[in-house]
Amino acid sequence: MKLLSVLLALVASSISVSATAIDLDGQPLGASIALPRYISLANRFSLVSRNNHKKYKDNWGNAIENDRKKITIRASKNDRDDISDDFLWAIKKANHGGLVHLEKGKKYIIGKKMDLTFLKDVYVKIDGELKFTNDIDYWQKNNFYYDFQKSITFWVWGGKDVKIYGSGVINGNGQAWWDGFSGAEILDPNNKFYRPILFLTDNATNIEISGLHLKDSPCWTTFLVRTKNVVFNNVYIDAVSTNASSLPKNTDGFDSLNVDGLTVTNTRVNVGDDCFSPKPNTTNIFVKNLWCNGTHGISMGSIGQYPGVKDYISNAWLENVTLINGQNGARLKAWAGPNVGYGYIDNITYKDIHIENTDNPVVLDQCYFNINETACEKYPSKVNITNVKFLNVYGTSSGKEGRVVADLTCSPGATCTGIRLEGINITSPAGGPPQIVCENIQGDIGVECVGKSEADG
């Protein structure tokens, strides 16, 4: 009898508890909770010591997937069948050491805003599709709002030790949003058509997102706020419109604000805006094996926008990045003008950067945004740009700027030092020897360059 039970337990490998119509614990219909095998067995027969499992831990010292309680919920029947209550229930149930599993081949519709800032050691494994409704009226009335560029989002993730992973999709269902926004500008002060960000963390520590496809975000794809140690690995981001007269807009791959420790590896981004663009107060950035198609590039900033506010970006390493068919490649931008902020961009290395068919392959702009030479001279940037290296940057421009393949424009009289270019080999289809433009940089930049007035364009 005892032996039979042990065998059954081993075969089943987990003990499931399924919801019935009569539900004593608030457990939604169709949900289930499966305990990890060692707990089931140990509790029954004390045959397996829990201590044996202590040696298997994740990067944060928590239990690995197999040792976690697993929660599943019912899938949606159609695109209006909102399971957000079930999902919230599952995350609460899985918090403190468990796992929520959204299964392959199933769709889970989220139609209500969700505050997920209470998390502590939880895994969310998405092998199916988690999709937001495109009920614009609802979301414009119900969302989480951030002053920074008037951002809104469907949900906020926060807390500590959160892993969101799997082979599935988080789908922002962006088409209706892009159609509705068509022609508008995100920075237009009169714009009231706010669009949600697909994934946002706030007040979070140790967040890992891997394997997932982040699809069709209405606005920025990810925004990391007040977050420490966030890692994206093996992620695919795209935003593709089926309506030629309303293309996706502002669907940036990665944006950040007050973040220390931002890592993106082995990731592909196919969106029509910034691929990777850390914003104010982002430090310790690591990017490797990133591929960006049709984007506005990987850009440090812009920073220094708001009067009286200090912003900074420091310690960034960006290696093996491929940028094709874009507006910009490797870029840094800081505001200048009469009414702006101050700060610094320091210690940035771009290494092994492959750029093809891109309008402005290399850009350093300390006279951002939309101000001319005269105005930039009168009101130079108060954002110091120091210790920036471009190493082994190669490929082609689109030829849109003639022979100019790199444009490094510092503000007159501002601090712009330690800018080095080595192994630059970017050619222009416009022919002739490529031009590198430099203005107001202090010290030797390592390559020959020409002033703006001598350059094409």
Ligand SMILES: *[C@@H]1O[C@H](CO)[C@@H](O)[C@H](O)[C@H]1NC(C)=O
């Ligand atoms: C941030 O999260 C911590 C717990 O992780 C909490 O104690 C703190 O109140 C939160 N801060 C804010 C501003 O929400």
Ligand SMILES: *[C@@H]1O[C@H](CO)[C@@H](O)[C@H](O)[C@H]1NC(C)=O
């Ligand atoms: C395509 O976008 C345009 C501009 O927003 C909009 O007027 C039109 O209704 C959209 N077409 C479809 C089929 O949704």
Ligand SMILES: *[C@@H]1O[C@H](CO)[C@@H](O)[C@H](O)[C@H]1NC(C)=O
């Ligand atoms: C560079 O990144 C690409 C993906 O864009 C990847 O295929 C390639 O293996 C990487 N190269 C190295 C040396 O890691």
Ligand SMILES: *[C@@H]1O[C@H](CO)[C@@H](O)[C@H](O)[C@H]1NC(C)=O
């Ligand atoms: C790059 O983006 C363009 C425009 O969206 C698309 O047509 C093309 O197929 C993409 N290239 C690759 C290699 O994905």
Ligand SMILES: *[C@@H]1O[C@H](CO)[C@@H](O)[C@H](O)[C@H]1NC(C)=O
């Ligand atoms: C950046 O950090 C500084 C303090 O170091 C703070 O004063 C400033 O408000 C922060 N910037 C933003 C945009 O939060």
Ligand SMILES: *[C@@H]1O[C@H](CO)[C@@H](O)[C@H](O)[C@H]1NC(C)=O
């Ligand atoms: C510059 O940044 C790199 C990471 O990219 C870091 O290892 C190094 O310590 C930083 N240097 C300084 C002087 O802070």
Ligand SMILES: *[C@@H]1O[C@H](CO)[C@@H](O)[C@H](O)[C@H]1NC(C)=O
């Ligand atoms: C910018 O550099 C100047 C000159 O070195 C220095 O006086 C100033 O404090 C720096 N500003 C910031 C915000 O680091």
Ligand SMILES: *[C@@H]1O[C@H](CO)[C@@H](O)[C@H](O)[C@H]1NC(C)=O
């Ligand atoms: C530069 O911009 C300033 C402020 O917008 C404007 O007054 C001025 O006419 C512009 N100068 C040139 C040469 O375009």
Ligand SMILES: *[C@@H]1O[C@H](CO)[C@@H](O)[C@H](O)[C@H]1NC(C)=O
């Ligand atoms: C620069 O790139 C071109 C095209 O890939 C190549 O033919 C040429 O040898 C390279 N030059 C150097 C100095 O590496």
